[in-house]
Amino acid sequence: MLYDSPLLAPLRTLATDRPDQPILLGYQSEITVRRLLDDSLHLARKLEAEGLRQGSVVMLIVPPGPDFLRLIYALMPLRVTVAIIDPDMGPELFAAKVRQLNPSFLLIDTRLLFLQEHPLVRWAYLRWASKPVYVPRLPGVTVVSSGPGLPIWQRHISVHRLLSGLREPVQLQTAASDAEFLITYTSGTLQEPKGVVHTHDSLQASIRLLGELLQIGPNERLATHLPHFLLLGIANQMPVYLWPEKLGPQDRLRVLQEHHITTLFGPPCEYLPLVTYCEKNGCKLPDTLRHVLLGSAPVHPAFISRLQRVSPPQLRITCTYGMTEHLLVCTVQGSEKIAFTGAGDLLGKPVEGVEIKIADDGEIFLRSGQLFRRYFHETGQPAFFATGDLGDLDEAGNLILHGRKKEMLIRRNTNIYPALYEATIKKIPGVDEAVMVGIYDQVLHDERVYLVVESTVARSASWLYQALRSDPYRIDREAMPDEILFRKIPRKGRQQKVDRQTLTKQIAQNL
Secondary structure (H helix, E strand, O other): OOOOOOOOHHHHHHHHHHHEEEEEOOOOOOHHHHHHHHHHHHHHHHHOOOOOOOOOEEEEOOOOOOHHHHHHHHHHHOOEEEOOOOOOHHHHHHHHHHHHHHHHOEEHHHHHHHHOOOOOHHOOOOHOOOOOOOOOOOOOOEEEEEEOOOOOOOOOOHHHHHHHHOOOOOOOOOOOOOEEEEEEOOOOOOOOOOEEEEEHHHHHHHHHHHHHOOOOOOOEEEOOHHHHHHHHHHHHHEEEEEEOOOOOOOHHHHHHOOOOOEEEEOOOOHHHHHHHHHHHHHOOOOOOOOOEEEEOOOOHHHHHHHHHOOOOOEHHHHEEEEEOOOOEEEEEEEHHHHOOOOOEEEEEEEEOOOOEOOOOOOOOEEOOOOOOOEEOOOOOOOOOEEEEEEEOOOOOOOOEEEEOOOOEEEOOEEEEEHHHHHHHHHOOOOEEEEEEEEEEEEEEEEEEEEEEEEEOOOHHHHHHHHHHOOOOOOHHHOOOEEEEEEEOEEEEOOOOEOOOHHHHHHHHHHO
């Protein structure tokens, strides 16, 4: 049985009002709104016929694109729980996620299946690729493949085969919309992978508020590389250009101009190369741009100032504060952030429906309709979510950030928990102690991660990098240190614990 969802409603409305509007820009075969809805509902029926049932857990390892959209919308009416997995992680972390999820279905790109079946190709790829990814076989799991046609002999169900055949009208049943739907993993935790579970309702609440923040008018177009922003664009009737994360600044400028992009949303590091290119070449961002939302990482005033100088006069810069557990908490205009002279980081006023409490120790607590349901390895939703951030509210109701309660680094749009990776690194023969620290770089407008190692064996940084990219010590690509230093690590107290604060100061002084 297929069920309605508040996440499906915007797509159905758009399919009625603008059925021929393209959703993804830049693809040779443009997918329209009507085609996306028809394909997704047809896929939902086919997946149900293949045994996918309400309450099942599904792992989704498909790159952003047309099939990703078809599958994510097909899974909504099935009332399953979907975990979006980045395959670029160490084997231990991937195995831990599989154990935790115990999925019944795996939706995966054919290129990853191809590596499973061809050992020589896999060996060459893992040896020579700069950032290889590999997903081992999962026994007892139904495999659904998406992507190019490749010689794959294991039993799998092709998305393209499911899309063929006779199509019949699909009736959606009314159901409660607070069911769990999406699991997004943070970059790590000390004991269990931290899967953040959102419901249909909590996701729709965030999408609605982001749409109001964008102040969407006619002819709006969004560019992004993040898959969840595809849903934001569609839900707000915006065609989306999906550019590769590593697309160069000159090509990004070309895309902005050719596709008349009006809106950008991402972390500051994503737009730093674009800003630097404009500065060096004496040019500005296209006049079509009307709004840039900065989030997923700290936004510093120095970067906003640089962005303003290369922007058209009408461009509005909005800084957002949020997290995986609660997607949108506060917003502030870039000009306000630049003008702020008080202590701490101005995050702005909370968005509609967000209640903020400050604990006695300064920790920020949140609750609203956007709040996640639970961590997958736990039960029960907290009344208020403990963010781990320290802050206070000023007289005008603005939230001011003063730091983190526990050790965590933020680089680009990724949270890095040092203790998770230090435990793996210290297993490498010859490594006696390992500490990861972060230092903010005023040029990069991002945090640089330094791995400091004590070793009684003569080792080189290149040797250690190779170990960190290879099994069994491979770590998350996003946690890979920018620089490896071999030196004595300071300690404190009777128990001679690592003194991270002193170590960070020592490294900063030597830069």
